[in-house]
Amino acid sequence: MQMDGATALIKSLEHAGVDLVFGLPGGAILPVYDPLIESSIRHVLVRHEQGAGHMASGYAHATGKCGVSIVTSGPGATNMVTPLLDAYLDSIPMVVITGQVAYGAIGSDAFQEADTTGITMSVTKHNYLVTEAADIPRVIHEAFHIATTGRPGPVLVDIPKDIVNPAAPQSQMEWYWPESVDLPGYQPTLDGHIGKVKQAVKLIRRAERPVIYAGGGLLRARAAEGLLRFAELTGIPVVTTLMARGVIPDDHPQCLGMPGMHGNYTAVTAMQEADLLIALGARFDDRVTGRLDGFAPDAKIVHVDIDPAELGKVRRPDVPIVGDVRRVLEDLNSQIDKAGGLESQADRSAWKSRISGWQEKYPLTYEPPQPGSDLKPQYVLEQLRDLSPQDTIVASGVGQHQMWASQYWTFRHPYTWINSGGLGTMGYSIPAAIGAKAGAPDTTVWAVDGDGCFQMTAQELVTAAAERIPVKVALLNNGYLGMVRQWQEMFYDERFSEVYLDPNLPDYCKWAEAMGCVAIRVDSAEEVGPAIERANSINDRPVMIEFRTDPVEKVFPMVPAGASNSELLVDPSQRDGSDGATQNGAASNGAATAEASSDGSDENKSEELL
Amino acid sequence: MTSADSVVARSSEPASLHVLTVLVQNRFGVLARVAGLFSRRGFNIYSLAVAPTQDDSLSRITIVVDARSAPLEQVHKQLNKLINVITVRQLDPTNSVERELGLFTVTAAADDPRLVASLEDFGGAEILETGGGSVIVSFSGAPTRVDVLEDTLEQIGITEIQRTGRIALTSVTDATEESDQS
Numbered sequence: 001m002q003m004d005g006a007t008a009l010i011k012s013l014e015h016a017g018v019d020l021v022f023g024l025p026g027g028a029i030l031p032v033y034d035p036l037i038e039s040s041i042r043h044v045l046v047r048h049e050q051g052a053g054h055m056a057s058g059y060a061h062a063t064g065k066c067g068v069s070i071v072t073s074g075p076g077a078t079n080m081v082t083p084l085l086d087a088y089l090d091s092i093p094m095v096v097i098t099g100q101v102a103y104g105a106i107g108s109d110a111f112q113e114a115d116t117t118g119i120t121m122s123v124t125k126h127n128y129l130v131t132e133a134a135d136i137p138r139v140i141h142e143a144f145h146i147a148t149t150g151r152p153g154p155v156l157v158d159i160p161k162d163i164v165n166p167a168a169p170q171s172q173m174e175w176y177w178p179e180s181v182d183l184p185g186y187q188p189t190l191d192g193h194i195g196k197v198k199q200a201v202k203l204i205r206r207a208e209r210p211v212i213y214a215g216g217g218l219l220r221a222r223a224a225e226g227l228l229r230f231a232e233l234t235g236i237p238v239v240t241t242l243m244a245r246g247v248i249p250d251d252h253p254q255c256l257g258m259p260g261m262h263g264n265y266t267a268v269t270a271m272q273e274a275d276l277l278i279a280l281g282a283r284f285d286d287r288v289t290g291r292l293d294g295f296a297p298d299a300k301i302v303h304v305d306i307d308p309a310e311l312g313k314v315r316r317p318d319v320p321i322v323g324d325v326r327r328v329l330e331d332l333n334s335q336i337d338k339a340g341g342l343e344s345q346a347d348r349s350a351w352k353s354r355i356s357g358w359q360e361k362y363p364l365t366y367e368p369p370q371p372g373s374d375l376k377p378q379y380v381l382e383q384l385r386d387l388s389p390q391d392t393i394v395a396s397g398v399g400q401h402q403m404w405a406s407q408y409w410t411f412r413h414p415y416t417w418i419n420s421g422g423l424g425t426m427g428y429s430i431p432a433a434i435g436a437k438a439g440a441p442d443t444t445v446w447a448v449d450g451d452g453c454f455q456m457t458a459q460e461l462v463t464a465a466a467e468r469i470p471v472k473v474a475l476l477n478n479g480y481l482g483m484v485r486q487w488q489e490m491f492y493d494e495r496f497s498e499v500y501l502d503p504n505l506p507d508y509c510k511w512a513e514a515m516g517c518v519a520i521r522v523d524s525a526e527e528v529g530p531a532i533e534r535a536n537s538i539n540d541r542p543v544m545i546e547f548r549t550d551p552v553e554k555v556f557p558m559v560p561a562g563a564s565n566s567e568l569l570v571d572p573s574q575r576d577g578s579d580g581a582t583q584n585g586a587a588s589n590g591a592a593t594a595e596a597s598s599d600g601s602d603e604n605k606s607e608e609l610l
Numbered sequence: 611m612t613s614a615d616s617v618v619a620r621s622s623e624p625a626s627l628h629v630l631t632v633l634v635q636n637r638f639g640v641l642a643r644v645a646g647l648f649s650r651r652g653f654n655i656y657s658l659a660v661a662p663t664q665d666d667s668l669s670r671i672t673i674v675v676d677a678r679s680a681p682l683e684q685v686h687k688q689l690n691k692l693i694n695v696i697t698v699r700q701l702d703p704t705n706s707v708e709r710e711l712g713l714f715t716v717t718a719a720a721d722d723p724r725l726v727a728s729l730e731d732f733g734g735a736e737i738l739e740t741g742g743g744s745v746i747v748s749f750s751g752a753p754t755r756v757d758v759l760e761d762t763l764e765q766i767g768i769t770e771i772q773r774t775g776r777i778a779l780t781s782v783t784d785a786t787e788e789s790d791q792s
């Protein structure tokens with residue numbers, strides 16, 4: 001069948017199983033938007049292309065399917081750079097179609113020309129510049145294959161206008177849909193080496209203080225069930241990284257919660273004291289390890305990842321296993337089963353009792369609000385958690401509110417926590433929540449946002465209202481770029497530089513209302529519950545609750561900048577310095593960098609990024 | 611071994627040169643992708659040679675990189691991650707053959723005795739052109755030999771140089787061939 005490139009592109013997307021795309025048209029992509037009118041694919045019209053990218057990401061998080069965006073050339077494409085890198089660092093499957101000037105005009109500084117493949121080369125898993133209409137189905141097929149297999153990631157396809165413009169003869173092509181892909185340089189290893197698996201099992205059985213270090217790769221691999229079985233077969237406790245929250249239910253007795261810079265005491269300390277870390281789809285990010293030379297000093301490492309470049313990148317594993325973690329877990333589980341399951345494991349009663357001792361002594365905590373005092377953000381999150389359905393999807397921005405959301409939510413299902421882990425992109429939550437809600441319309445979706453973040457992408461609430469995607473936003477308005485403020489308070493002698501955001505400017509409620517949302521302002525603890533209940537009962541439009549929270553509240557625990565995880569600072573109320581625990585009791589205001597900088601780690605500190 | 615062969619490296623040549631041979635799909639942009647992995651880390655590419663192989667859908671890239679500061683292992687693995695890269699191999703200098711071609715414009719007449727004497731030791735060195743008081747000398751050989759010839763001709767006076775950068779293949783005489791990792 002003869003057709004033009006634009007029709008072939010839309011048809012290719014349909015063949016790839018796409019039913020929803022996020023985008024915004026413009027000159028170079030105009031021909032592609034024309035056949036979209038007849039297509040079964042739903043298009044969500046965003047207000048800024050960055051929104052389209054994060055929506056595709058949120059959609060992918062929630063559904064496990066590939067997120068898709070379509071934008072125009074030049075500024076449309078450059079607005080997509082941040083979401084591409086965000087998705088690249090968090091291994092999110094995404095395909096982004098960008099318009100390009102006519103093939104013959106490339107390189108002439110034509111109107112809205114950008115070297116899109118050049119600009120995005122280092123922020124995509126792969127990218128394509130399509131030069132002939134006949135290549136469109138093959139390239140789209142390959143793009144989806146690459147984005148969704150192996151270690152998932154974003155793929156960009158740049159399409160010159162002339163090869164999709166029906167008026168141009170070079171846009172004419174004969175339709176086909178390739179049966180298979182021919183990518184000799186791309187063959188991800190799926191099955192783990194069985195010898196290595198057996199070696200791992202040996203280490204696991206003998207370990208006296210093992211910890212399962214569960215990373216976001218488990219979610220990408222849809223391996224939550226395998227993990228649960230592995231944990232229960234071995235009895236080993238599990239920490240879930242910021243990217244993996246929910247991969248095992250937080251209320252499972254073996255789940256220790258989040259490790260890392262703002263992890264809870266037990267998760268951080270169990271990793272530090274472990275004699276074996278079983279890293280599954282995790283990448284030893286500096287936010288998890290703290291100062292590397294002090295991280296888990298006695299631990300042997302079993303590291304499972306589908307990306308060979310992760311093994312040994314940060315910490316050399318004793319047993320490296322390249323493979324799809326879902327399949328590797330099946331092998332691990334059957335080997336452990338064969339070896340006698342739980343019975344065959346070393347006696348770990350001492351380890352378990354140390355762990356439960358830590359849990360008892362250092363639970364997550366915050367100073368309870370006094371009558372008349374400011375609203376505590378942690379309390380807001382506890383209420384939100386308790387008053388929303390258990391399978392609620394939470395999408396977060398970046399900052400203190402993100403850490404509190406991760407700490408205080410009780411995740412009971414995988415794929416219910418969506419956040420920007422690797423890049424830490426402020427403004428991620430609202431578009432990501434919209435993408436998630438579009439993909440899971442029957443699930444309650446809450447965006448937990450900060451006042452700083454909100455101002456970066458709030459315009460997408462217009463998209464939500466117009467497209468009837470009723471997300472809910474819990475805005476924690478502390479009047480500050482709070483996380484930066486916290487660092488300035490703790491590490492820059494309370495010298496506050498450019499972190500104040502007036503809580504009254506803008507008027508968030510008026511703004512939200514103007515964007516088609518129901519808006520509710522909450523100033524005191526008593527109003528929290530009723531406001532959340534009201535918001536949860538609204539399902540025909542987006543809702544925003546502005547919580548006026550304590551401007552100086554800080555996130556604890558915290559591993560200070562440049563410090564080792566053994567120098568974790570717990571909540572001030574838990575610091576007494578007398579029990580041999582590793583918190584730095586000397587610090588009344590939390591400025592406990594003495595230990596960290598005494599050995600010349602000022603350099604380390606300045607390298608720390610927010 | 612001639613005396614010239616024992617000259618290992620000139621002072622201008624970094625000490626920790628690694629030779630990677632990368633088989634790639636012959637697609638536009640592939641060279642930029644490969645080079646980008648080095649430049650991103652601040653690794654200096656010392657020389658680079660690219661040409662199609664017997665299968666003209668594939669090209670072989672020989673990269674000589676100065677990776678003194680950081681281990682090459684991570685780049686090696688990341689090269690493998692590039693979709694258009696088929697195989698990556700780090701060549702062991704004791705188990706590979708390396709060649710380089712150099713062209714030198716030398717300010718001398720073809721019968722200049724210093725030039726004649728200089729070229730004597732370099733079997734295969736040719737004078738390709740003469741004119742205007744200069745000659746163009748061509749020589750191909752082991753990279754260290756090209757270095758030595760360059761130094762020798764420098765004494766007479768070189769006005770222009772183009773070297774190809776080294777190309778290399780795994781030796782066929784040794785069975786302990788490194789396996790391709792893809």
Ligand SMILES: Cc1ncc(C[n+]2csc(CCOP(=O)(O)OP(=O)(O)O)c2C)c(N)n1
Nearest residue numbers: 399400401424426450451452453481482483
């Ligand atoms: C796009 C972007 N710019 C800057 C930063 C650095 N940064 C990290 S957290 C933060 C403050 C966020 O403020 P807000 O959204 O109000 O959240 P809070 O910490 O107050 O909860 C900033 C500026 C970032 N992560 N992303």
Ligand SMILES: [Mg+2]
Nearest residue numbers: 450451480482
């Ligand atoms: Mg704030």
